[in-house]
Amino acid sequence: MPLPRLQLNSDSSEPMYLQLCAGLVTAIENGTLAAGMRLPAERDYAETLGVSRTTVASAYRELVDRGLLRPHVGRGTFVCAVPEAEQAPFAWRGKISTRVQRVANPALRHLITRGNDPRLISFAAGFPAIDLFPTKEFRRLTDHVLARSASAIARLAPTEGQPGLRAAIAAHFKVRLEQVMIVSGATEGLSLIAACLIDKGDAVIMDRPGYVGAIQIFRAAGADLHGWDIRNADPGELEDLIIRYRPKFIQINPTFQNPTGHTLPERDRRSLLGLAARYRVPVIENDSYRDGYFEREPPKSLYQLDGGRLVLYLSTFSKVLGPGLRLGWIIANEYMIDQLALVKERTNLFTESLGQLVMTEFIRSGAYDRHAELVRKEHGRRCDAFFESMHRHLRSQISLAPKPSGGIYAWGRLPGGYKSADLLDRAINAGVAFGTGEIFYPDESGSEQLRFCFANLLPEQIEEGVKRLTKCFMGQQTTRPVAGKKLPLV
Amino acid sequence: MPLPRLQLNSDSSEPMYLQLCAGLVTAIENGTLAAGMRLPAERDYAETLGVSRTTVASAYRELVDRGLLRPHVGRGTFVCAVPEAEQAPFAWRGKISTRVQRVANPALRHLITRGNDPRLISFAAGFPAIDLFPTKEFRRLTDHVLARSASAIARLAPTEGQPGLRAAIAAHFKVRLEQVMIVSGATEGLSLIAACLIDKGDAVIMDRPGYVGAIQIFRAAGADLHGWDIRNADPGELEDLIIRYRPKFIQINPTFQNPTGHTLPERDRRSLLGLAARYRVPVIENDSYRDGYFEREPPKSLYQLDGGRLVLYLSTFSKVLGPGLRLGWIIANEYMIDQLALVKERTNLFTESLGQLVMTEFIRSGAYDRHAELVRKEHGRRCDAFFESMHRHLRSQISLAPKPSGGIYAWGRLPGGYKSADLLDRAINAGVAFGTGEIFYPDESGSEQLRFCFANLLPEQIEEGVKRLTKCFMGQQTTRPVAGKKLPLV
Numbered sequence: 001m002p003l004p005r006l007q008l009n010s011d012s013s014e015p016m017y018l019q020l021c022a023g024l025v026t027a028i029e030n031g032t033l034a035a036g037m038r039l040p041a042e043r044d045y046a047e048t049l050g051v052s053r054t055t056v057a058s059a060y061r062e063l064v065d066r067g068l069l070r071p072h073v074g075r076g077t078f079v080c081a082v083p084e085a086e087q088a089p090f091a092w093r094g095k096i097s098t099r100v101q102r103v104a105n106p107a108l109r110h111l112i113t114r115g116n117d118p119r120l121i122s123f124a125a126g127f128p129a130i131d132l133f134p135t136k137e138f139r140r141l142t143d144h145v146l147a148r149s150a151s152a153i154a155r156l157a158p159t160e161g162q163p164g165l166r167a168a169i170a171a172h173f174k175v176r177l178e179q180v181m182i183v184s185g186a187t188e189g190l191s192l193i194a195a196c197l198i199d200k201g202d203a204v205i206m207d208r209p210g211y212v213g214a215i216q217i218f219r220a221a222g223a224d225l226h227g228w229d230i231r232n233a234d235p236g237e238l239e240d241l242i243i244r245y246r247p248k249f250i251q252i253n254p255t256f257q258n259p260t261g262h263t264l265p266e267r268d269r270r271s272l273l274g275l276a277a278r279y280r281v282p283v284i285e286n287d288s289y290r291d292g293y294f295e296r297e298p299p300k301s302l303y304q305l306d307g308g309r310l311v312l313y314l315s316t317f318s319k320v321l322g323p324g325l326r327l328g329w330i331i332a333n334e335y336m337i338d339q340l341a342l343v344k345e346r347t348n349l350f351t352e353s354l355g356q357l358v359m360t361e362f363i364r365s366g367a368y369d370r371h372a373e374l375v376r377k378e379h380g381r382r383c384d385a386f387f388e389s390m391h392r393h394l395r396s397q398i399s400l401a402p403k404p405s406g407g408i409y410a411w412g413r414l415p416g417g418y419k420s421a422d423l424l425d426r427a428i429n430a431g432v433a434f435g436t437g438e439i440f441y442p443d444e445s446g447s448e449q450l451r452f453c454f455a456n457l458l459p460e461q462i463e464e465g466v467k468r469l470t471k472c473f474m475g476q477q478t479t480r481p482v483a484g485k486k487l488p489l490v
Numbered sequence: 491m492p493l494p495r496l497q498l499n500s501d502s503s504e505p506m507y508l509q510l511c512a513g514l515v516t517a518i519e520n521g522t523l524a525a526g527m528r529l530p531a532e533r534d535y536a537e538t539l540g541v542s543r544t545t546v547a548s549a550y551r552e553l554v555d556r557g558l559l560r561p562h563v564g565r566g567t568f569v570c571a572v573p574e575a576e577q578a579p580f581a582w583r584g585k586i587s588t589r590v591q592r593v594a595n596p597a598l599r600h601l602i603t604r605g606n607d608p609r610l611i612s613f614a615a616g617f618p619a620i621d622l623f624p625t626k627e628f629r630r631l632t633d634h635v636l637a638r639s640a641s642a643i644a645r646l647a648p649t650e651g652q653p654g655l656r657a658a659i660a661a662h663f664k665v666r667l668e669q670v671m672i673v674s675g676a677t678e679g680l681s682l683i684a685a686c687l688i689d690k691g692d693a694v695i696m697d698r699p700g701y702v703g704a705i706q707i708f709r710a711a712g713a714d715l716h717g718w719d720i721r722n723a724d725p726g727e728l729e730d731l732i733i734r735y736r737p738k739f740i741q742i743n744p745t746f747q748n749p750t751g752h753t754l755p756e757r758d759r760r761s762l763l764g765l766a767a768r769y770r771v772p773v774i775e776n777d778s779y780r781d782g783y784f785e786r787e788p789p790k791s792l793y794q795l796d797g798g799r800l801v802l803y804l805s806t807f808s809k810v811l812g813p814g815l816r817l818g819w820i821i822a823n824e825y826m827i828d829q830l831a832l833v834k835e836r837t838n839l840f841t842e843s844l845g846q847l848v849m850t851e852f853i854r855s856g857a858y859d860r861h862a863e864l865v866r867k868e869h870g871r872r873c874d875a876f877f878e879s880m881h882r883h884l885r886s887q888i889s890l891a892p893k894p895s896g897g898i899y900a901w902g903r904l905p906g907g908y909k910s911a912d913l914l915d916r917a918i919n920a921g922v923a924f925g926t927g928e929i930f931y932p933d934e935s936g937s938e939q940l941r942f943c944f945a946n947l948l949p950e951q952i953e954e955g956v957k958r959l960t961k962c963f964m965g966q967q968t969t970r971p972v973a974g975k976k977l978p979l980v
Contacts (some may be wrong), residue, residue: 090770090772090800092772093825095772096686096829097688100685100829100832109649112648112840116646116648125646127645130644131641133640135636135641138643146628146629146632153812154812155617155620156813156814158603184674184841184842185839187836187839188837197586213839220833249585282585309580321644322645324645324647324842324843325843326838326840327842333580335582336582346681346703346707347837349598349602349703351674352814352815352816352842352845354632354845355844
């Protein structure tokens with residue numbers, strides 16, 4: 001090996017090991033030492049250079065730290081890279097935390113992007129009838145708030161939320177104001193709860209299939225996820241999971257569930273709460289869809305049935321008014337609200353004020369209830385239109401789960417062996433999108449399933465979307481005989 | 491020890507160990523087994539009961555899991571608690587993550603609370619002249635946005651931010667739109683950066699004293715913090731810190747710094763960047779106060795001097811318009827924007843839309859620049875008023891750091907041995923508040939120092955606040971001879 005001939009000066013004010021470093025860097029830069037070459041053993045090199053072994057060891061360690069050398073146990077130290085010129089872009093990639101490496105899954109982003117792509121008729125992202133957004137009322141109330149207290153929207157505000165909005169929600173749920181915290185959407189709620197409760201390696205039980213955001217948030221926090229089949233709702237299965245995994249908590253969306261549309265009957269709710277009480281496992285209830293029932297109010301929430309002891313309640317205005325407002329709330333005991341506020345303070349200090357002040361007026365004036373009533377009816381109509389279109393065009397190709405009694409989702413299954421991700425590729429080319437099933441499973445099964453959000457499309461758009469989807473199957477018929485085949489029930 | 495007399499039934503469908511559990515729980519509940527009692531050794535108890543040792547071991551383990559028993563190695567298994575009745579509130583405390591335990595410091599909340607307490611003249615929280623908030627213009631632009639595109643504020647929006655606002659910021663900083671990300675305030679920016687870059691145990695170098703929020707956010711993410719004296723700005727000290735701790739990054743607020751008001755001269759900026767480049771350490775530049783110069787523009791940002799290679803830039807509208815808007819931005823290369831967006835997606839999906847759309851119009855119409863100009867002049871006047879009042883009333887009691895040339899803070903020091911936390915107790919009673927020094931130190935020194943935000947008080951309020959503070963020292967004079975004493979320079 002061509003050793004670089006270095007002159008080290010023991011009279012210099014620069015330490016010997018840094019002089020050696022500089023010499024080695026030059027040798028690496030000019031190619032005398034090429035990537036992959038092995039450096040001499042510390043002892044040998046020290047002898048050659050007439051310096052102490054410590055000097056050589058320090059220099060090697062320094063260059064290992066700078067990323068230029070790499071030690072291989074028992075094999076020696078190797079040149080591993082050419083140093084980047086100071087002009088070169090910095091390799092940020094090497095700095096990324098393991099936490100972020102755990103979440104490098106773009107499923108959520110794809111849903112959002114497809115929900116906003118004007119070329120697509122999108123059943124993908126989950127949002128309500130935005131076309132019904134109460135523009136006039138919202139504009140009036142916003143102006144009212146700004147006229148009355150414009151500078152209030154610029155001031156610091158409490159991390160727990162604007163007192164008026166907390167009070168309005170507290171009154172609706174018959175809890176104290178101190179038990180309510182405003183969050184920037186249910187996603188922030190889940191994220192604060194995860195930060196507050198999950199330590200790396202903690203087990204979490206959640207509904208299966210379940211909300212993709214919850215899966216990704218809990219996983220990012222370091223949780224091991226275990227799914228409980230929400231539609232079977234077998235207490236035996238739940239007890240087995242609790243005993244086996246000793247979960248930090250159970251997370252569930254029991255009403256008009258995302259993604260299946262399923263609603264847990266009161267009997268199932270009570271047995272879930274019984275198990276939670278027996279094993280002292282807290283329950284996170286994501287109840288984001290409650291206000292979106294079509295005809296009859298859903299069963300009492302877990303929070304209500306449990307009296308708020310073991311259950312932490314989470315909801316949002318996104319599924320009635322629209323996700324752009326980023327306003328949701330948590331109901332919990334004051335101790336937990338305090339802990340969640342400590343985390344939120346370090347996440348974004350507090351939720352912006354104008355939206356909260358307007359929403360307070362929106363609730364107080366009765367406009368929220370009126371709008372929810374309107375949305376409920378229209379979502380019911382759109383749900384009917386979707387099931388009717390699907391039955392007419394695709395009953396042999398996609399088997400749908402029972403029609404939900406509220407919410408914004410329908411859940412379906414493709415015939416055996418046909419993957420929804422493959423269908424989605426064809427569908428996007430045909431100008432229509434949906435959610436693929438596997439993103440809703442913590443164990444990445446569900447590849448034959450699919451989720452449709454019917455709430456934000458007019459009946460004629462729904463019909464057109466379903467027709468476009470039909471075309472994807474036509475092309476398939478020659479190779480995959482799916483049409484006309486009797487399909488398994490979902 | 492009175493062993494509970496249990497009848498276990500091997501013909502029952504309930505496993506033997508669960509029967510034993512139930513019996514032990516009853517015994518604990520009725521006091522037969524009191525907290526602190528030792529249970530018999532597994533082998534002995536199995537013999538007594540005529541069951542296998544496994545049954546006893548399983549029952550003990552189950553009750554350890556339920557929190558009723560606690561094993562002590564070599565000493566046996568003890569009753570550690572009375573089981574709570576199902577009606578009792580759940581002990582959420584035991585579920586809190588270690589991450590949250592790391593951040594149980596209310597310093598930030600105290601600053602906010604004191605900033606909003608109407609009984610106080612508060613120099614505590616850091617915000618600009620809210621009384622100048624451009625109410626009329628903001629109301630007009632909000633109405634304009636709602637009239638033009640009300641439903642846009644309800645829709646899903648990109649995690650990276652509204653394209654219009656990104657474009658406006660990109661144009662100002664002469665970068666591409668893809669390099670800009672909108673965040674819900676600088677606090678969210680720091681929090682996303684921390685989640686993206688910090689692994690537990692990573693070293694981070696930051697300015698000392700420095701922003702309390704940064705200290706708490708980095709610490710919550712698991713970083714070990716090492717302070718670099720921002721006012722000395724000694725490159726030798728920085729190089730020592732880099733070599734000793736190999737930091738993941740350096741975070742610094744180089745312009746009108748929080749809390750000292752200090753601005754790093756261009757020479758110091760260049761030596762900092764030289765070291766960062768030599769050791770390949772990225773730099774997070776928090777530049778939240780740049781637009782708040784009083785007369786002359788501050789030196790070029792680190793981002794500008796470095797050409798955006800090693801520097802990630804963060805700023806906010808909070809220090810010109812007010813913190814209630816929760817709008818800030820990050821400028822970085824596209825790879826980092828992607829990573830940060832992945833984290834933000836799991837934090838709150840995206841920042842609410844109305845504020846972004848209004849801010850876009852606010853910038854485009856020139857109203858932002860006009861307002862910044864107004865705020866700059868007024869902040870300069872209030873800074874003069876503050877220094878003048880302090881000189882008149884408290885020059886012997888509080889030694890102030892040099893008057894800043896922008897921003898919203900003044901930094902001071904009390905005579906030796908007098909703690910600012912003690913002064914604050916008296917001050918709050920007297921109706922005035924400030925920030926205590928130690929919260930701005932990662933090593934909790936600085937207890938004799940204090941931070942004043944002068945920007946949100948009218949000159950007459952400043953004078954009154956300083957007078958109230960003077961009273962706190964009067965009471966002290968008999969026991970602590972601080973007045974008239976020559977004080978060390980800060």
